[in-house]
Amino acid sequence: MAILxxxxxxxxxxxxxGILYSLVRALGARRAKLDDEAMRARLQPLVPINIGAFLFSFLGLCLVVVGVVLA
Incomplete structure (x- = not known):
């Protein structure tokens, strides 16, 4: 179970x-001082990356817990 x-x-x-990547990209967009529409266009592609990274990290932590419980 150590492999899990x-x-x-x-x-x-x-x-x-992935979370850090989306954070750095969002902070870069914030520093650019864009108007609302340009900011929305810059941040829109980051939303699925951020959600996917949180999901992947959550599933990884679930695997860690399962591996520890089964060991």
Whole structure:
């Protein structure tokens, strides 16, 4: 069951990287001081990346918990 823990930890780290990526891109858009419509256009593609990264990280953490409980 240790393999579940390692796979889950890797998934959580990849999800965290996706979250940090979307955070950096959003802060870059904020620093650009765009108007509302341009800001919305810049942030729109980041929403699915952010949600997917949170989901991937959550599933990874669930795998870690399952691996620890079964061990």
């Amino acid at each position: 823990v390692w796979i889950g930890a890797a998934m959580a780290v990849i999800g965290l990287a």
